Each structure stands twice: as C-alpha cells, then as structure tokens.
Amino acid sequence: MSKRQNLNAGSVTLLDVAREAGVHVSTVSRALDPAHHARVKEATRQHIEAVADRLGYRPDMVARGLKSGRTATVGVIVADLGNTFITPVIHGLTAAVEAAGMMPMIAETEDNSDRFANILDHMLSRRVDAMVVMSARSADRDILEAAGRILPIVVAGRPLEGTTLPEVVVDEHAGGRLIAEHFADLGHRTVAQLRGPVDVANFPRRDQGFSDACRERGLEQVLVPETATVPVIAEGRRIMDALINLAAGMPTAIFAHNDLMALGALSRLRQDCVRVPDDVSLVGYNDLPMVGHVTPSLTTVKYPGMDVGRLAGEMILRLLGGEQVEGHTLTPQLVARESTRALE
Amino acid sequence: MSKRQNLNAGSVTLLDVAREAGVHVSTVSRALDPAHHARVKEATRQHIEAVADRLGYRPDMVARGLKSGRTATVGVIVADLGNTFITPVIHGLTAAVEAAGMMPMIAETEDNSDRFANILDHMLSRRVDAMVVMSARSADRDILEAAGRILPIVVAGRPLEGTTLPEVVVDEHAGGRLIAEHFADLGHRTVAQLRGPVDVANFPRRDQGFSDACRERGLEQVLVPETATVPVIAEGRRIMDALINLAAGMPTAIFAHNDLMALGALSRLRQDCVRVPDDVSLVGYNDLPMVGHVTPSLTTVKYPGMDVGRLAGEMILRLLGGEQVEGHTLTPQLVARESTRALE
C-alpha cells in the first residue's frame, strides 16, 4: 500500500520528512529524486520513502521552480475554446507534453489583441517554460516575436504571416483548392466564398487556394465584399445574408471558411427556404465532431488537429532540450458528405 | 510611453532594477507594489518605475508564490473540453477570477478517474490557491474531499452526490420535469429517455425529475436498460440504437440526456429514415451554441453556464478571503424549437 495519500497534511516539507526520518534534508531530496537516488543507501532510501508516504509529502513545484528555473508548464494560448477544432489539438499537445511531466496552462484571447498581450505577459511572469500559440493575429506578431527571444515558442494551427517562429500548420492553400476542385468535379460553374477574418492567415490562404483552383478550372466567383470579423456562427449568418442581398445572381455552390460559419450560413438559407444541397451546395472547413451528424451532414475539410497538437508538443520538448527544429505543414483532406451534390 | 516593454531582457530581477536605480531592492519592491507604494517618496517611485520599465522588469510570480504562499492560480478540472456547454462556464469563471488578478489553470480528465487523481495531485503540487471541479464522478468523492481540507474547492456544473463541498449547480430535477411537461403539453403519451452516465449526478437527477413528472402527468415510459458510459455523440447513437431494437413499441417523444447524445440519436434515426419531429419528437439538454442552428433545430434546456462559472469564481474569491459561502442552485429553462411537435 504505497499510496497512503495522506492529503490531510497541508504542506509537509522536505524538512518535515527529514526530521521524522532522522536524516538530513539533502538526503531526503536525493532519495526522492529518481535521478539521484542511486547516491543513497538502499535501506535509508526505503525508509525515507516510507516516511514521505506516511506524511503525505508532495513536492512543492513552486519552490522547485524557483530553484531550477523550470516550472514544467507550457503556456497555451487559444482564441476561443468554443471553436471545437481546437479540442483535438489540445488533446494531442497534452498527451505529448504530459509524457515529459509537463502540464499545459490554457488561456483564451477571445480574439482580442489586448487580451493577447495581457495573457502573454502573465505567462511570462509565471515563467512558463515554453509556449504554444494558436491564436495569433498579424497585429500580435511583433510582441510574440519579442517573447520568442526569451523562451521557446511554437505557432500552431493558425499560421502567422512573416514570422520566424517555428510553425505547425496545415496547408490551407491546398485545403482551399480541394474545395474548388470538388465543386468543379460536381459540375458547378458559379461559386462563392463566405470569407473569414483577413488578419488570421488561415483564411486568406484558403481564399487564395480556392481562387487559384477556380481560375484553373474555369469557375466563376461571386465576390462578397464583407468578411467575417471573427469566425463564428453569427458571422457566417451575416456574410450569407450579405451574399443573398447582392445584386448578382446566387451561386450554386458556397464555401464557408469554417464549419461554424457554415452552420450560420445554413441557418440563414433555411430562413429563405433555400434547400441544401438541392438548391445550393455548401462546404465548411475543419470537420468539427458534430458536423457529420447535422442535417444535411456537412461536406468539409478534415483538419488534423490531433497531429498538429502532438507535433507542436514534440517540438516544444525538443526546443527545451536545446535542439533545433523545423516547422511542419500537414495536408488536409476533403470529407464529402450530404451538403454538396452534382449538378445534372 | 510608459509601455516600453523591453521583452528582450530574459529575466531582469528586482536587484537589477535596484542597482540601476541606485536604491535598495526592498524599496523597489515597495515602489512597484500598489499596496505599499505609498510608503515610498513620490520622486523615487517615479524614478524606479521608469527604470523598471526601461529594463523590462517583469515580476517573477514563482518567487512571489514561494514567499507569499499564493500562486494567483485557480485550478479548473473539467471532463471534456469538446463538450461545449463548458465553454461559457469557463468564460464566466475566468472573468470573475481575472478581476482579482488570478488565472485559471485548466486540465481535462477525459472522464477518467485515474487521470482525475493525477491532475488533482499535480495541481496540489503546483500550489494552486483554490480549485473548481466540474468533472467529479462519485468515485472521485473521497479524494476530492480530502483535497478540500487543504485548500478551497468549489464543485460546479456537475453535482457530486453526498459532498460537503460548496456547489454551484443547476436544478437538474427541475430540468427533467420541464421536458416531461413539455411532452405532456404537446399531447405525447408514450415517451423514453436516452440516459447519461449513472455515476455523474446530473443524469440520475434529470431522470428522476423526468420520471416524477411523467408519473404525475400519466405518461408512459419505454425503459431503455442501457445508459451512456460517457455523454457524447457516439453514445447517444448507441443508446438510440438500443431503443430501436427493443421489442417494445417506439415512443413518440424522446429525451436525450444532453445535446451531444441528442445529435447522435438524430443521426441514428435518420439512418432509418425516421423523421424528427414528424415521426418522433426529440429533446436534448444544455443548449449548446450550435444546436439552435442544426436541422431540425433542437428543443433543449438552457444551461446557464456563464452564471455557473461566474458564481463559482466569486465563491472562490470569497473563500480565499476567509469568508463562509453557501452553495447555489440555478434554475434551467426550456427552449422550444423545431425538434418537438404536438400530436394531432
């Protein structure tokens, strides 16, 4: 029964254990540290471990952090936990760093640059060992790069135009292409995009990839001047509304820049009794866990979030180990479901 | 330009500032601490602040934590970030504690008791000042209560049967009732539940409230023996499948114990071309942001997550201030949408 777990004891220190065991603190320190416990006699070690267990000793990571300069914490900055494409990224990341005894500290910017600066500052104050940033907007670049000079930072998920920091991202350009090609293959000729924020690099890249493929395949784009300020349901609804109110004719296929926006668009279309996919085909992006279960199930682009998170975590560990790292660009995949159909 | 923000400096300490400013460290400490800077001459204070700013001084919260015994961190333990009813809770909580300069440290148990124990232990090691637990299963109660003896803990969202810890919860019994009464009002006579995990107290309580109201209103329940192991889409699909394969006749209205399970059920029904609400009415629980935008939009019970989070945060602050607190029980509300209809 080595897990007595006497939680009652508020804070049992090394000194308490030392006194109780009749040895010196540094002996206890060594006995309890797997890296050094070879330097202490087997018998005393066992005795010390027993005492520590009985007293419910729990190392104080704050004290350890002050001494060692390491907090075993990796700061994770995200834009919005409500956007569930982040969930798998966090899972992957957590799994990777947990293996090294580290713990993520997650904070949300709500896509607000002031909050971003505050959170960054706060995490530096807390002496996180490294950071993974999934929420950077172009305006945040300078301050982020500056932080990157004082600890390892990996940019993940959202690419950051012009950064020198290592990135784990998905080939957004390819993702945009996939969708335009899907439309072309289905016989669509007139298409449109509901575009996400222009200062979050994913979206302009999706736009670019989509537009390039449209040009190559001879698709005509109906341009909606508005772009979403934040990539959420309500904004998808708003941009869809703008498209509907354009003088130009309606396209037969629409690419919403992410799944949430697609859900918003769907809801706006339904309001006018426009059927998907009968009257218009609709595609999202990210493959959120639920979009395969809505009606109609959404054609989308699978975002390999788990891999992004895992790779980011591994990069962090390598950087902390003093190694150099290369960025990664993963490849997205189209998932065809019911919300798109071929024109006859 | 008081925000020079010289991030370059890796770690400028109080001593560095003191040397540069030609004063003693403790003077710097006082000058920079809003609570004590009255005790230092205005002129020196301004000088010190200027120097600190120029050097890019950033307080070391690790050192401060060691000295003061406070880390300004509140541990938050959740089951699954993918279940977005948690998002507003986190927002409310963050807003509340941020106002006091504290930061939440979020960790996910993935509804696994071993992980729960590990995370708890880890957070205690990190000397979080307090904890908010939203993921407790009944098996975790003892270990959690033990931790509650060494720091303030608030149980939020998921009630914990038989706990002595303060709770911020929603009246789940009332929530279950609302749904049965909604069914009765619409003229349904034969109903069923797709039940969530029995060891997460929310679900048995929803069951109880629903069943009580059924009895009062003379509704007959088709009992599905299976319950979900985890309240997610896949399990909703599985339990729906079990209901379909029962020898008993199909009910005309179904209560899935949360929105994710309802989405899974919807997807299973669709597979058999059973229409919602034409053939069967379906209700979820939580009012996730997207369920008002799926087709059919889901009738559900609004979970006041923001309030739960805010109240939990405020309770934490009060507990840290040495005050006594009372638990809160909030009242849920039915949101009628398209997935339920009156029988003719």
Add this chain to the structure above:
DNA sequence: CTGTTAGCGCCTTCAG
C-alpha cells in the same frame, strides 16, 4: 522614507 535581515522549500555544490 529607506536600508537591513531573514527566510519561503528546494536543489546543488562542496566537505567530510
């Protein structure tokens, strides 16, 4: 108003 001193809990030399 400012400087001095001590120590939070731990780890890491350096001696014995």
Add this chain to the structure above:
DNA sequence: CTGAAGGCGCTAACAG
C-alpha cells in the same frame, strides 16, 4: 554515502 551551506527572487518584519 551523508551533512553543511548557499542561494534562486521576492517580501515582510524590523531598524534606523
């Protein structure tokens, strides 16, 4: 193999 001593950065007494 074990004990002693110093210090990580900061703050809270206590002096002056």
